[in-house]
Amino acid sequence: MNQGLTELGRFAEPSLYILASLADGPKHGYAIMTDVESISGQPLGPGTLYGALARMEKRGLIEALEPVDRRRPYKLTGLGATTLRAQLEGLTAFSRLGLDRLGGASR
Amino acid sequence: MSRLVDCYPRAWRARYGDELEDLVAGRPPGLGGSVDLIRGAIDAHRHPELVDVTAVLPTGDEPVSRKRYEDLRAARRLGQASWLGAVAWIFAWVVAANGPMVGTGDDAYRDGMAAMPLYFTALLLLSAGLVGQMVRLPARARVARFGAFIAIFAAPLWGLGPWLLLFAAILFVGLVLLALGAWWTSEWSGAGALAVVGSIGIVAVLIAVSLVAGFREPLGQGALIVSVSVLTLSWLAVGANLQSLPAFVEDAPGSDGPATETAPA
Numbered sequence: 001m002n003q004g005l006t007e008l009g010r011f012a013e014p015s016l017y018i019l020a021s022l023a024d025g026p027k028h029g030y031a032i033m034t035d036v037e038s039i040s041g042q043p044l045g046p047g048t049l050y051g052a053l054a055r056m057e058k059r060g061l062i063e064a065l066e067p068v069d070r071r072r073p074y075k076l077t078g079l080g081a082t083t084l085r086a087q088l089e090g091l092t093a094f095s096r097l098g099l100d101r102l103g104g105a106s107r
Numbered sequence: 108m109s110r111l112v113d114c115y116p117r118a119w120r121a122r123y124g125d126e127l128e129d130l131v132a133g134r135p136p137g138l139g140g141s142v143d144l145i146r147g148a149i150d151a152h153r154h155p156e157l158v159d160v161t162a163v164l165p166t167g168d169e170p171v172s173r174k175r176y177e178d179l180r181a182a183r184r185l186g187q188a189s190w191l192g193a194v195a196w197i198f199a200w201v202v203a204a205n206g207p208m209v210g211t212g213d214d215a216y217r218d219g220m221a222a223m224p225l226y227f228t229a230l231l232l233l234s235a236g237l238v239g240q241m242v243r244l245p246a247r248a249r250v251a252r253f254g255a256f257i258a259i260f261a262a263p264l265w266g267l268g269p270w271l272l273l274f275a276a277i278l279f280v281g282l283v284l285l286a287l288g289a290w291w292t293s294e295w296s297g298a299g300a301l302a303v304v305g306s307i308g309i310v311a312v313l314i315a316v317s318l319v320a321g322f323r324e325p326l327g328q329g330a331l332i333v334s335v336s337v338l339t340l341s342w343l344a345v346g347a348n349l350q351s352l353p354a355f356v357e358d359a360p361g362s363d364g365p366a367t368e369t370a371p372a
Contacts, residue, residue: 028126029126029127029129029130030129030130030133030134033130033134043139043140045136045139045140045142045143045144045146045147046127046130046131046136046140046143046144046147047140047143047144047145047146047147047148047150048143048146048147049130050123050126050127050147051147051150051151053123054119054122054123054151054157054158055157058156058157067125067126069129070125070126070128070129071126071129072125072126
C-alpha cells in the first residue's frame with residue numbers, strides 16, 4: 001500500500017494529509033485545505049490540492065459525493081482507509097525505530 | 108485570480124472547475140497560490156488521463172447535428188488539401204534546387220523560378236487547411252482562431268515569393284498562436300502543437316542566423332534542407348487534426364427518432 005502514495009510523486013505527501021483530513025468524515029475542498037494546513041502547519045495550494053484529489057479519485061482512494069451548491073464533498077473509500085492506515089502504521093514503526101535509536105545513542 | 112482556472116483543460120474544468128473557482132473566490136490565492144495554480148494547470152495538461160473525458164468529450168467526439176457534421180466533413184477535405192500542400196512544398200524545393208545555374212563565378216545562382224507555381228500552390232493549400240481549422244475550432248478557442256485567421260492570408264502572400272519574409276514572419280506567428288491556442292483549449296494534441304511550434308522555432312533561428320550573417324548570405328544547403336523538412340510538419344499537423352470525425356446525432360424533424368452514427372476517421 002505504501003507504493004500507492006509513493007507513485008503520486010510530488011502529490012504523495014499532500015495526499016497523505018488529505019486522506020488524514022478525510023478520516024473523520026467527508027469534506028469539500030475548502031475544508032480540506034484549511035484542515036490540512038492546521039495539521040501540517042504549511043499552506044496547501046489550490047493547484048496541488050486538486051491535483052492530489054484527481055489522482056486519489058482516479059485510484060479509488062476517495063469518492064466524490066453529490067455537490068452542495070458549487071462545493072463537492074469527498075469521502076474516504078475503503079481502499080483509501082486501508083491505504084491511510086498502512087501509511088500511518090509505517091510511519092509509526094519508522095518513528096519508533098528512530099526514537100529507539102536516538103534513545104540508545106544518548107545513553 | 109479565478110481566471111487562472113481557465114488555464115486548465117476543458118475536460119478538467121468540467122469536472123473540477125466549479126469547485127476550484129469557488130475555492131479561489133472564497134480564499135483568493137497570493138503569489139504562491141497563483142504559481143501553484145499555474146503548476147496545477149500544466150500538470151493537468153500533462154495528465155489528461157486523470158479526468159474522465161467521457162464527462163465532457165473533446166470537440167472531435169461530441170455528438171453533433173447533421174449540419175455541423177457536414178461542416179466537419181468539409182474541414183476534413185481541407186485538411187487533406189493541406190497534406191497535398193506538404194507534397195507540393197517538398198516538390199517545389201526539389202525543383203528549385205535543380206534549377207539552371209545563372210551567371211558565373213561568385214555571382215552564380217540557381218534560377219528557381221520554375222518552382223514558383225508549386226511553391227504558391229503549397230502555401231495556398233496550407234491556407235485551405237487553415238480555413239478547415241477555422242471551421243473546426245470552437246469559438247472559445249479565440250487565440251487559435253485568431254492565429255489561423257492571420258495565417259490564412261499570410262500563407263498565400265508568402266507564396267508570391269520566398270523572399271517576402273515579412274509574410275513568412277506573420278505566417279509563423281499565426282501558426283504558433285494556432286498551435287498553442289488549440290493545445291491550450293485541448294483541441295490539438297501536445298504532439299501536434301509541439302511539431303508546429305518546434306519546427307517554426309528551428310526555422311526562425313536559422314533565418315535569424317542567416318540575416319545576422321548578412322542578407323545576401325544564403326542559408327547553407329544543410330540548413331535549407333532542415334528548414335524545408337521541418338516546416339513540412341506544419342502542413343501535416345494542420346491536416347491531421349482535421350481527419351477525425353465525430354459521432355453525430357440525427358435529430359432532423361420527421362425522422363424516426365434520434366439515431367447515432369460514427370463516421371470512419
